[in-house]
Amino acid sequence: MIVRYTYYMDRLHQLALDHQLDPVWICEGLERVLYINQAGRSFFGIADDAPLSTVPALVQRLENPSLLIGYTGQVLESGTQKQTITIHRNGQEIIGTLNGTRIQNAGSATLAIMGFRDESAFVRLQQRMTQDEFFDRATGLLNRKVLDIMLELEIEKVQRATGEARLAVFMIQIRNLEQYRALCSQVVLDHVFEHIGNCVRQALRSNDLLFRYDDGRIIAIVTQYEWKSDLLIIAERLEDQIAIPFHPQDTDIHLQSCIGMSLFPEDGETSYVLVANAVTALNHALETGDSWLLYNENIHKQALDRLVIRSGLSKAIKENELELHYMPLVDRSRVVRGVEGLVRWRHPERGLLGPDLFIPIAVHSRIIGAISRWVMFRMASDIDTYFKDNNLFISINLSARDFADNYLSESLESVVGSRIDPSRIKIEITESECMQNPALSIAVMETLRRRGFQVVIDDFGIGQTSLALLRDIPANTVKIDQVFVQEIVSKPRELAFLLQIVKLCKLRDMEVVLEGVETEEQFALLCESGIDLYQGFLFGEPDLPR
Numbered sequence: 418m419i420v421r422y423t424y425y426m427d428r429l430h431q432l433a434l435d436h437q438l439d440p441v442w443i444c445e446g447l448e449r450v451l452y453i454n455q456a457g458r459s460f461f462g463i464a465d466d467a468p469l470s471t472v473p474a475l476v477q478r479l480e481n482p483s484l485l486i487g488y489t490g491q492v493l494e495s496g497t498q499k500q501t502i503t504i505h506r507n508g509q510e511i512i513g514t515l516n517g518t519r520i521q522n523a524g525s526a527t528l529a530i531m532g533f534r535d536e537s538a539f540v541r542l543q544q545r546m547t548q549d550e551f552f553d554r555a556t557g558l559l560n561r562k563v564l565d566i567m568l569e570l571e572i573e574k575v576q577r578a579t580g581e582a583r584l585a586v587f588m589i590q591i592r593n594l595e596q597y598r599a600l601c602s603q604v605v606l607d608h609v610f611e612h613i614g615n616c617v618r619q620a621l622r623s624n625d626l627l628f629r630y631d632d633g634r635i636i637a638i639v640t641q642y643e644w645k646s647d648l649l650i651i652a653e654r655l656e657d658q659i660a661i662p663f664h665p666q667d668t669d670i671h672l673q674s675c676i677g678m679s680l681f682p683e684d685g686e687t688s689y690v691l692v693a694n695a696v697t698a699l700n701h702a703l704e705t706g707d708s709w710l711l712y713n714e715n716i717h718k719q720a721l722d723r724l725v726i727r728s729g730l731s732k733a734i735k736e737n738e739l740e741l742h743y744m745p746l747v748d749r750s751r752v753v754r755g756v757e758g759l760v761r762w763r764h765p766e767r768g769l770l771g772p773d774l775f776i777p778i779a780v781h782s783r784i785i786g787a788i789s790r791w792v793m794f795r796m797a798s799d800i801d802t803y804f805k806d807n808n809l810f811i812s813i814n815l816s817a818r819d820f821a822d823n824y825l826s827e828s829l830e831s832v833v834g835s836r837i838d839p840s841r842i843k844i845e846i847t848e849s850e851c852m853q854n855p856a857l858s859i860a861v862m863e864t865l866r867r868r869g870f871q872v873v874i875d876d877f878g879i880g881q882t883s884l885a886l887l888r889d890i891p892a893n894t895v896k897i898d899q900v901f902v903q904e905i906v907s908k909p910r911e912l913a914f915l916l917q918i919v920k921l922c923k924l925r926d927m928e929v930v931l932e933g934v935e936t937e938e939q940f941a942l943l944c945e946s947g948i949d950l951y952q953g954f955l956f957g958e959p960d961l962p963r
């Protein structure tokens with residue numbers, strides 16, 4: 418086993434593991450330690466040249482060895498484990514995260530890859546934070562003494578986390594604090610500071626970190642947000658919360674806030690730079706009279722734009738600013754077999770907006786459900802008016818959010834009614850949305866099909882799980898993404914690749930649609946391909962029904 422293992426273990430991988438600052442070890446059952454990195458050797462107190470033996474021997478120098486043996490056993494038995502544990506070594510408590518992954522190859526022994534990250538410093542700091550030393554009595558927030566170290570730790574956490582790094586520093590100032598400072602008694606001012614602390618706490622999540630930065634300014638470290646425009650929503654919430662008038666000791670207090678924000682990593686990678694840039698943004702906002710500003714002007718504009726779109730969407734639905742355009746799908750003889758409905762927003766100031774500008778925002782802000790219902794109604798009414806021919810199908814696009822709606826198929830059924838044959842309706846969902854929750858997608862597709870609707874996997878081939886999807890998903894149709902057709906004229910390999918994708922889909926008895934056909938040359942190359950339907954600017958662009 419060791420020989421086989423060493424054979425497989427690329428030297429580079431080993432070097433990478435050896436350079437890890439955290440202990441990592443790999444064992445086969447409990448009886449054999451196959452590998453331990455340098456950090457692991459020093460952690461467990463094993464000499465560099467000492468041979469490896471069993472897991473119990475590895476952990477024998479700890480004062481509570483049975484803990485690690487037990488967890489390793491659990492990993493070997495039940496798979497991945499992640500636990501916060503306390504290890505006792507040399508009379509010291511080491512608190513950290515133990516991470517274990519089981520690897521079981523058919524026919525071979527079970528391996529466990531174990532790693533431990535010492536988080537004692539962070540945990541101790543958290544414990545100390547409950548002590549007065551780090552608290553600002555007036556606001557009940559943390560004080561500036563711990564800001565730098567906490568911010569650095571948060572930055573490190575974000576860097577370590579998988580996925581996109583997100584961290585924002587909010588520098589919050591009360592614009593009109595000086596006015597009250599001059600007028601009010603100390604008792605009232607105490608209430609004011611307490612109120613500010615409460616407002617900030619209420620507007621943010623419990624795991625956002627809050628600090629009194631100086632006399633009139635508060636810092637918040639925000640790590641849980643999806644989009645930058647979410648930060649503006651948080652800023653708006655903060656502003657609203659702080660602006661609620663209150664009356665300590667019969668004094669009317671009406672505070673106005675101003676917020677500057679900087680982002681990691683875009684605006685700085687250290688706590689010093691992030692705080693400095695949040696201050697710059699704040700000062701800029703104080704000058705311009707803005708309620709909040711992001712340090713980076715471009716990021717600010719983009720985030721603001723999203724926010725404006727988001728707040729305009731509900732009005733767009735109510736005031737009938739949405740339009741459903743249709744694009745034809747043709748067979749190989751160019752006979753139109755169906756249409757796809759594609760939504761647009763006729764914006765009163767900005768003109769006709771394409772779905773890419775607002776659908777992702779609608780999905781994120783959950784307005785998508787209302788848009789999808791609008792699309793369903795529009796489609797049903799357009800079928801009655803423009804698409805009476807029973808041989809023509811109509812497809813619409815739904816999102817993963819719609820699939821999570823328990824009443825989706827009922828809603829569709831009631832919109833379509835008894836006069837429209839449900840098999841004329843195709844529901845398109847993209848491959849990537851489908852894979853957000855494969856089990857749910859499969860269940861919804863099955864329900865839709867039971868009720869007579871058809872289901873299409875859209876943008877097929879650009880996801881990371883296309884082949885698995887093809888095997889499991891109960892769709893009627895796959896629509897191959899436009900990227901696969903773009904270069905088929907100039908590159909024979911691209912054509913061959915596309916034809917193979919078509920073949921694969923056909924093996925699963927799926928109807929195959931190709932989208933994005935723009936030229937006669939492309940179409941000519943595909944006449945023997947077996948593709949059932951084509952869509953693209955060559956055959957017609959999306960337009961209002963006539």
Ligand code: C2E
Nearest residue numbers: 759760771772773776792814815816933934935952953954
């Ligand atoms: P999709 O469903 O993949 O729609 C096809 C998009 O490709 C459409 O863009 C269409 O205009 C464009 N297209 C089609 N043929 C060609 C071609 O030959 N060349 C080029 N360059 N483009 C072509 P559109 O209308 O901007 O829609 C973009 C995406 O927005 C759609 O991609 C769909 O994912 C989403 N979408 C559109 N309407 C709705 C809707 O009602 N609900 C939801 N959830 N999403 C929608």
Ligand code: CA
Nearest residue numbers: 757814845875
């Ligand atoms: Ca589509």
Ligand code: CA
Nearest residue numbers: 875876896932
């Ligand atoms: Ca598509």
